[in-house]
């Protein structure tokens with residue numbers, strides 16, 4: 001999708017036009033950090049150009065996703081079924097990273113984990129003690145079986161003094177036929193409302209942790225790394241905070257192509273998305289709320 005020329009100041013998603021075309025940014029990129037949902041896959045299929053992009057950057061990309069329900073191993077298998085061969089070691093996920101951070105900084109911690117069975121098994125296998133009471137931390141991830149009882153349990157642990165760690169703050173992700181799927185951020189809003197406790201830490205984009213982990217796994221420098229994503233407020237804002245250029249795809253304001261296929265086209269001359277001052281302000285207020 002071509003972006004409109006210019007961009008009005010005051011519009012929170014206004015854009016500016018650099019001189020380097022999208023194809024130029026990709027040609028200069030040594031490494032890529034690529035979002036998953038809406039960028040490489042949508043629902044149960046790979047998006048046009050996804051396989052070609054990953055093949056072109058073979059060994060030089062990492063996937064960075066706010067996904068908190070899967071493990072990298074499980075996701076690698078799912079991607080293989082969609083025709084994308086991605087090593088699990090190159091998939092950085094908000095759910096797994098939240099667990100890894102707890103294990104590293106608070107080994108053996110007592111954790112009330114509200115999340116998928118896969119994430120619970122991952123956490124237990126790494127030595128976290130999953131408990132229902134007297135938790136040191138409440139770890140909130142996307143839980144498809146979230147209930148009033150789980151909300152009550154987590155809220156009361158927070159009121160008792162546990163710290164709240166959330167995998168990500170996305171309110172929704174796109175579902176089939178234009179519907180939305182409630183995400184961790186929607187559950188987080190309920191938990192904050194019920195407990196009166198703000199998150200101690202939010203791991204997912206736009207916070208820098210996922211990007212930093214992706215860079216570390218690649219041995220990459222931010223200046224030679226391009227972020228590709230579909231969400232201005234997570235992918236583009238997170239990239240901007242670390243000084244990395246971001247190419248947005250999809251239908252968000254400022255997107256340079258409808259899909260990653262458009263980035264690979266030789267005539268790709270679309271502008272790079274850049275955060276306007278007003279968008280940065282929006283992001284700062286978001287970050288203030290969740291960090």
Ligand SMILES: [Mg+2]
Pocket residue numbers: 035036037038039229230231
């Ligand atoms: Mg996305």
